[in-house]
Amino acid sequence: MLAGHGWSFLVTPVLIGSVVIVSMSKGLQKVQQYSLKSDC
Numbered sequence: 001m002l003a004g005h006g007w008s009f010l011v012t013p014v015l016i017g018s019v020v021i022v023s024m025s026k027g028l029q030k031v032q033q034y035s036l037k038s039d040c
Helices: 002-039
Strands: none
Touching: none
């Protein structure tokens, strides 16, 4: 049980970080698309 909790304690921040990075990358792509549309 302790080993399981240790793994979850280590893996959870990594999963959260990956989700944040993906959401940020998608947000940047949307901003770039809007900026390109405004330039055109």
